[in-house]
């Protein structure tokens with residue numbers, strides 16, 4: 001007997017990554033799992049599901065599912081199932097009961113106001129198996145709610161679905177959602193959507209071409225204070241037991257408050273198990289900053305700034321020329 005599953009979790013609980021893994025497991029056994037997601041007007045026009053960890057997989061829209069022969073599939077996986085309508089959940093129930101095909105739905109339970117989504121409501125009501133995928137709030141408690149952030153603040157009113165808006169979401173425990181309290185300060189590793197940080201990255205490295213040359217292959221960390229990204233760091237594995245700090249940028253209004261130092265200290269701890277050295281190339285004005293963190297001067301790359309940037313970069317009125325290299329043992 002096939003079953004209808006509803007696997008729910010807050011934002012960032014790896015639901016999509018989980019869905020992609022399940023599809024992969026079917027494929028590995030020589031079976032076919034169909035990946036679906038509901039189509040929302042204007043949003044997510046592409047037939048692809050993508051997780052925060054950077055995994056992606058092609059998919060079809062739920063609205064299209066009757067256009068092809070579902071009996072060719074051993075399983076149907078639905079991502080973003082909270083956006084299903086009651087009628088669509090009913091259709092999935094019929095597929096399970098009449099065609100004996102298991103259907104696994106992944107979605108959020110409640111919206112940013114604390115109300116059930118339509119799809120989640122009917123999946124909660126009708127699914128054979130309901131499972132929670134857990135994630136944690138910044139305080140360490142289980143995150144059960146999805147806070148909507150607008151300009152770094154938790155908002156509790158507005159439309160359930162905003163198309164093309166600039167809101168973002170963060171998973172919080174019920175208490176911190178109710179109080180609207182975001183992490184005082186947290187560092188997150190960012191795998192998808194690094195491009196969005198380009199304006200901040202350009203503050204530390206004025207060449208977009210240069211940034212693009214390392215961005216995709218690098219590890220990216222963001223320091224978020226009360227819901228706002230105030231500093232980012234980009235490190236690249238050099239392959240010889242060393243990581244290079246390629247970019248360290250702090251929002252202009254937030255400089256001289258220790259954010260940059262805390263981010264670098266975090267990197268030193270974080271990268272410790274993976275490499276034995278962290279190296280950085282910088283301009284003369286920043287040498288003191290790195291030395292205070294324990295970096296030791298190694299040497300200089302003559303004319304690096306003059307040779308690699310189309311425009312001169314001025315620091316304290318002087319055009320940069322040689323790049324100074326420093327390193328610290330991890």
Ligand SMILES: [Zn+2]
Pocket residue numbers: 137138139140141172173174175176
């Ligand atoms: Zn909390």
